[in-house]
Amino acid sequence: MTNDCRLYLITPPVLPDNFEAQLAAALDAGDVAALQLRLKDVPDDLIARTVDRLRPIAQSRDVAFILNDRPDLAMKLGCDGAHVGQTDMPLKQARKILGELTLGVTCHNSRHLAMEAAEAGADYVAFGAFFPTSTKEPPEMAEIETLQIWAETMEVPCVAIGGITAENCAPLVRAGAEFLAVVGAVWNHPDGPAAGVQAMLKAIAAA
Numbered sequence: 001m002t003n004d005c006r007l008y009l010i011t012p013p014v015l016p017d018n019f020e021a022q023l024a025a026a027l028d029a030g031d032v033a034a035l036q037l038r039l040k041d042v043p044d045d046l047i048a049r050t051v052d053r054l055r056p057i058a059q060s061r062d063v064a065f066i067l068n069d070r071p072d073l074a075m076k077l078g079c080d081g082a083h084v085g086q087t088d089m090p091l092k093q094a095r096k097i098l099g100e101l102t103l104g105v106t107c108h109n110s111r112h113l114a115m116e117a118a119e120a121g122a123d124y125v126a127f128g129a130f131f132p133t134s135t136k137e138p139p140e141m142a143e144i145e146t147l148q149i150w151a152e153t154m155e156v157p158c159v160a161i162g163g164i165t166a167e168n169c170a171p172l173v174r175a176g177a178e179f180l181a182v183v184g185a186v187w188n189h190p191d192g193p194a195a196g197v198q199a200m201l202k203a204i205a206a207a
């Protein structure tokens with residue numbers, strides 16, 4: 001049986017020198033719905049220069065370019081949307097800044113937070129972390145049941161994140177995740193990012 005789950009790629013914490021080539025190879029390896037630029041603790045001008053470098057690579061391939069944490073810069077720099085966490089910016093403010101652009105919101109393991117996000121106009125809600133991850137110290141772990149109940153009862157699409165790999169993703173796909181967001185599964189794949197994307201897509205299709 002097929003499913004509608006798609007891959008949501010997030011950039012690695014530190015971008016290697018040849019990142020443009022790696023990114024192009026990853027996006028050419030198969031269907032990727034979105035790319036999130038996630039740079040933490042860097043000045044605005046570095047975010048702006050990196051958006052200018054990477055945005056065309058994604059958008060020319062019909063991959064939505066989402067900026068983490070900064071709806072203001074997302075709007076200013078021609079991104080397709082922004083992702084905000086619970087402490088990044090009040091959701092109403094983010095929605096107002098972004099206008100018609102995509103707004104994604106971290107909801108940890110809480111359908112209550114997800115309801116609030118949906119009411120504030122989120123285009124997707126993200127639950128996680130589902131599995132241990134070395135990319136970020138997650139404030140809490142999420143249960144598959146949270147995702148499953150959301151997917152069964154609500155219209156707003158849900159993203160699953162946190163330690164997701166080709167080996168462990170099947171239950172999340174079967175629970176109804178519309179998107180799987182990954183960092184390590186692609187950028188740390190032993191055979192390179194293109195192989196990482198292909199492995200994820202194969203696992204999603206087989207779930």
Ligand SMILES: Cc1ncc(COP(=O)(O)OP(=O)(O)O)c(N)n1
Pocket residue numbers: 008036038068069083084085086088104105106126136159161181
């Ligand atoms: C798709 C997606 N889901 C969750 C997060 C985490 O956002 P946040 O809680 O704001 O933490 P940081 O990523 O900003 O460290 C995300 N970025 N993307």
Ligand SMILES: Cc1ncsc1CCOP(=O)(O)O
Pocket residue numbers: 128129132133134135136138161162163164181182183184185
């Ligand atoms: C940004 C973020 N938010 C919750 S877990 C996480 C990290 C996801 O990275 P990985 O796919 O390598 O676990």
Ligand SMILES: [Mg+2]
Pocket residue numbers: 068069083084085088
């Ligand atoms: Mg954030």
